[in-house]
Each structure stands twice: as C-alpha cells, then as structure tokens.
Amino acid sequence: MSISGGCRCGAVRYELAIEAIPPAYACHCLQCQTWSGSAFSEQLLLREDQVSVVGPVVRYDLTTEDRTSQQRMCGTCHTRLYNTNTRRPGIAVIRAGTLDESHRIEVAAHIWVKRKQPWLALPEGARTWPEAAPLDDLAAALRPA
Template identity: 25%
Template structure:
C-alpha cells in the first residue's frame, strides 16, 4: 500500500450493536499505546487507526477519560471502540474492532515508559516514551 492509497474498512463491537465504516490511508498512524489508561481500557494494549472518514451506526456511550479526551464503547457488550481528543473532529478507531483482513501494520509504540511490567516490546518498531 502506498501512502496515497485509500482503503475502506468496516468493523463492530462484540455484539454488533455498534457498527462503523470508514476510510484510512497509508498514513493511518497505527501505533500501540502502552499508557496506564489504555491498558485498563482495553485489558492490555490499545492500538488504533486515524481514519480519514468514519460513519458510526448505533449509539456508543462516551466516557470522559481525562481532561483532554473521551473514550467510546458499546453499552451492551462493553467493547472499547473509540478515542477522541477534545476539540478534534477525528475519532480514533480500535484496530481490534476492525473486520479482517485489515491490511494494517503496526508502525510503532507510544507511552512505553508507562507499559505494564508483565511483557516486553521486542518487535524492533520505534518506541516513544510518550506521544
């Protein structure tokens, strides 16, 4: 995939009540976040894409996670689906909720200074202490 390619994607929560469709490009920014909030939110590591466009079907619930962002989830099954910085029109989408084949490739890791003590990051991708 070249950086100018636009790829459509679809996905959903575990129960299917929340569905989404969008597009992303080669600059999708797929990074794994290892911060404490993301680990608690997802149960391990949060990885999300930055879509060019996104349409959501269903009504996600939103949780004010911090003073800079909110997190969207399904109120029925509890799936973690979205992250949105205050003041931004972009809603990041959980890579794990995207239907396969995704065509995505992890590009790096962020907030590794806060990663869990129960695993190592050994894939050779860039690691930012924070982002």
C-alpha cells in the same frame, strides 16, 4: 471501498471511508493497559468525518488536566470503539482491534514504552517514544510506505 468493524455483540457497526488500513500505533501507558485489560492498545488515527457509525453508541467523557476525551462505545456490550478529544479536534482514534480484519493491522510506532510490560519485546527498529510522541513525529511514523 471501505473498511468495516464493530463491537463484540454486533449491535454497533462502523465503516471507515478509506481504501486500506493505515499503519497503527501501540500505546503502552498505564491508562491504555487498564482500558484494554491487556499490555497495550492499538489505535488508528483518522479524520472524524471518515467514520460512519450505526447502532446504540454511548459516550463517556473523561476529563484530565489538559483535555476531555470523548470515548464512544457500544451501549449494549460496552466495547470501546473510538474516541475524540478536545486537544485534537476532528481526529478519531479507532480501536484497531475492533476492525473486522484486525489481523491485517501493522503497528508502525509505539508510545509510552517506559510503561511497556517487561516481558514484551518490540520489533527491532520500531519507532518508539518513552512517553507521548509529538503529534507531527507520530503522524510521520504512521504515513503509509
């Protein structure tokens, strides 16, 4: 079994070699708000070898002081599908909203909540971090129950 997704126009499709949608995290940083055009973005963390993509994918490299993020998007409609980065080799960050069954996403953690929109209420008891979560802590929060 695999989980499928793709871009808005349908030119790019992907398959995730996993049995079920893992818990996701929401990022409330200003960069994710700008990229998504919304209050936050939802991501899934997977091994890069679990992602198989077909279609016209283009890559945009965004370099900051401590890493280069390689953004993958549809070359036709420019839907951002996933990224990798030099700080976490072998890890793919899937844009959860591009899943065919995105309504099944369960957000288990929230990062950069100090930038959260003030009108947005997070679920009581949600795992949160004011900025980026330490990777081990975030991984623990995202382990399936």
